[in-house]
Amino acid sequence: MLVLMDKTEKTRKRIIFLVDMNAFFISCETSRNPELKGKAAAVAGDPKYRSGIILAANYEARKFGVKTTMLIHEAKRLCPGIILVPPDHKFYNKKSREVMEILSKYSPVIQQNSIDEAWIDLTGCTSLFGKPVEIAKKIMNDIYDNLGLWCSIGISENKFLAKMASEFRKPMGITEIWAEDVKEKIWPLPIRQMYGIGKKTEEKLNSMGIYTIGDIANTNRNLLVKAFGKYGDELYRLANGIDPSPVSELPQRCSKSISRSTTLPRDIVDIESAKIVLLKLAEEVGAEARRYGYKGRTVSITIKYGDFHTITRQKSIQPTYLTKDIYKTAAEILEENWNTRCPVRLLGIGISNFDEGYVEQLPLLDFVKETGEHDRKKEENLEKAIDKIRSKFGTDKIKRALIIEDEKFTE
Ligand SMILES: [Mg+2]
Secondary structure, eight states: OHHHHHHHHHHSOOOEEEEEETTHHHHHHHHHOGGGTTSOEEEEOOTTTTOOBEEEEOHHHHTTTOOTTOBHHHHHHHOTTOEEEOOOHHHHHHHHHHHHHHHTTTOSOEEEEETTEEEEEOTTOHHHHOSHHHHHHHHHHHHHHHHSOOEEEEEESSHHHHHHHHTTSTTTOEEEOOGGGIIIIITTSBGGGSTTOOHHHHHHHHHTTOOBHHHHHHSOHHHHHHHHTHHHHHHHHHHTTOOOOOOOSOHHHHSOEEEEEEEEEEEEOSHHHHHHHHHHHHHHHHHHHHHHTOOEEEEEEEEEETTSOEEEEEEEEEEEOOHHHHHHHHHHHHHHHOOTTSOEEEEEEEEEEEOTTOOOOSSOOOOOOSHHHHHHHHHHHHHHHHHHHHHHHOGGGSOOHHHHHOOTTOO
């Protein structure tokens, strides 16, 4: 028995769980109001303020076809008896912290992915708590006994496969997907079900004749790189079940980064408005990066939706501190991840992964041979000149045309 477990530990380098709370907001409400138990119910926004949409429906309501982001009147038509509860985000945040506290009893290596889910690295914990499935059962019962909330758990050797596994059985499911199961369980899935793939990427892959995750895994890697750049490489790797990324705190918290975010005065549903907000944030991030002389290689954006679900996505670029580059990359990521069904409540941009030990040489050398480089220098000098004027006369003196056109979306 012991020998067998040792072998398991050796061949499976890591053991990673994705713990995903089921119908989180409405389950939180039910945990403090047992009258909701067994009845169709949902947390829904107040139409007078932000949005008249369903933020989270319980499984009884889902049986009638009620879904997240559906309009309240639509939900009432499908399920006339539905009980609607106004959102109490303070309470959900408190519950979320309590869930994370329970998880931290099992391992200190936790990465929260959103308010209702987290990865937890349990490598080396099997001798303490038992087999992965046994540990998952313990965690599931521990959370239910203490908080009255159910979860689903995906088990694997990396973050990507654990996330994919967690989607398989809901509610209260425990699913294992190891590297050797990828072919059978992951490859037949349509690409839209691959974690991280948005509508744009789906369309582009479809146009290349790629429809399933298996198609990605079995296509020529160079073809993907040609079409998507570095991201193509990542797609190929993930589709083959390979993800070496560590379970760690969110990048913006543990590494040096410059970021800005803004909660919108009202939810945004169109991408053009979202881009205007991103441009304003990119201006601020760029100005700060130039002030310190930091050029970053990674641009990330954060999107928080009306239901408080939050995603962070990033892209690598040539080191830069130019507003233009930061904005362009951020807008690309936004397009990749735009979801027309979900109103957006908050947007953020960050730049990180700064050139190590990079100290800007001043005055700038004039000897730049390549035209591209020369243009970049010109662009850098222009943006710095703008920064100077702004610091003298205030930020409002110089604005990009796109921002002047429409200021109503930013505070
Ligand atoms: Mg979730």
